[in-house]
Amino acid sequence: MFDHYLITRFNLRNPKWDVTKNNESLLTDEWMEDRMWLFENFCFPSVTAQTNQNFEWLLFFDITTNEIFRNRIENLVKDYNNIKTFFIDGMPAFYNEIQNYILNRSKGQSHLITSRIDNDDSISKHFIDEIQKQFSFQEYQAIDIINGYSLQVKPNFILGKKEHIFNPFISLIEKNDHPKTVWFSDHNMWKKETRIMQITNKRLWLSIIHEKNKVNEFDGYGNIKWEDINNEFIVSKEINEKIIQELMPFKTWWFLSLKNFLYVKMVLFSKVIKKKLGIYKLK
Template sequence: MKTFSHYIITRFNIKSQGWTKDKNGNTVNDLAWLKHRYNLFDMFCLPSMVSQSEKNYQWLVFFDKETPEEFRRKNEKISKQLKQFKPFYVDGFLDFENSLRAYITKDSKSDYVLTTRFDNDDCFHENALKVIQQSFSPKHNTVIELANGLTMQISSETKLAKRNNVFSGPFITLVEKTQDSIELQTVYDCEHTEWENRAEFTTIDNGYYWLQTIHDANITNRLYQDLTFNKKFLGGFHFNYKPKFKLSYIVFVIFKNLGVFKIKRRFSIN
């Protein structure tokens, strides 16, 4: 028996009564939204998974049962390109949770199960799954946290920011021991912010292993304040997008890092 089985879990377009508008008030899960999400998926999410150095995982991607046929055909094509990609079609969030648990319970023959959150418009570093698995410890109800990552704005103009010391963030992995008498929880048993009170944490803070894209159709994501234009932070991230920073943005970041704006504010107050 293998020590653990690792499942990456993505919710793509599952319908929810509490999730009907993006941050700009536009409708989500309609055809226009779905086409836009697939563009982001093809640009960031999919190439990052194809490029993973660790191949021992399954990627379970959940779609609404009414997903149009053209996208179902696309999913079948992806399945042939990436054998770890497994599409599921469900009727709402309850069906998602039940289907997820049922599949893993039947599929896994391991002592432990790892389930990792991953959104359809985000991106993993090529070694993200490798470092998660290297950090595995045979301890039930443990969360593995990739504490450092990046946020990249791709709408209007490109901006890049670092995020450090994230706790109970959106890229966590739950470790569970498989037990016949206890039903699996999976990492989606609650919101990611709630795990801080439900599990012990193992923190990985020696690199940047995830990237969130900031665009007009996000629900809540935003660019963070630790801005940079240094593309070295993007090394190891594989996506079909060429970030180009405007000169005005580069100058702004330089001045910000030099503390020019703080000095100016101090003089204006005095």
């Protein structure tokens, strides 16, 4: 029937990206150490805790990855049969490597589901299951889960709700006939696709905001308690306890919450209207 692949790029060399938002060099050992900390404490536990394990997680690393980090990665994933690691020659090789693996792996399936997650973000333990519930033998349909949460982790912990259309957690259901996969386009380019379904009834992702984000800044809103969602968003035990102890009280950032609420709703409304008016069009 279908195979489901969750796909993550990690430290692939990209000619277009060479510095963080703070103008610090990317892909140094210092950058990799920081990114591994995020991956081990937020992304990895959330994916391995999925209630539905009928998927493969494909992790793509650069061939220049330091041996120390290679060993750390292999030790981390060794007990999980549905996690596959690849060491490839930068971003130019990424898309072809995905297609080659899937072509050989999924010959007997009529359909594919591909989903994406960044290596510094988290998903609900029900994420994979909810995506697969949308499967109905579609020929080609993107699944965009608009609602999630945002968690700032550095320099301090702040947690809020967020809505983000055409976001980095998008999935694609398609026939297994020269499949494109979800990485055919950057996530924000899915705004041009007409065959897309928005899911708005559940919050299924947790965007992690930290000092070395290339683009994102914290724009969560609302008085959300970590204890109300930490049974669904699984992080490391150490980080779970740290968030409980150090999460910034809502009363200290309520004005930022209000500004963020207005900003998030304005951006969402603007993109929805542009989509309906046909401003976003496939070339």
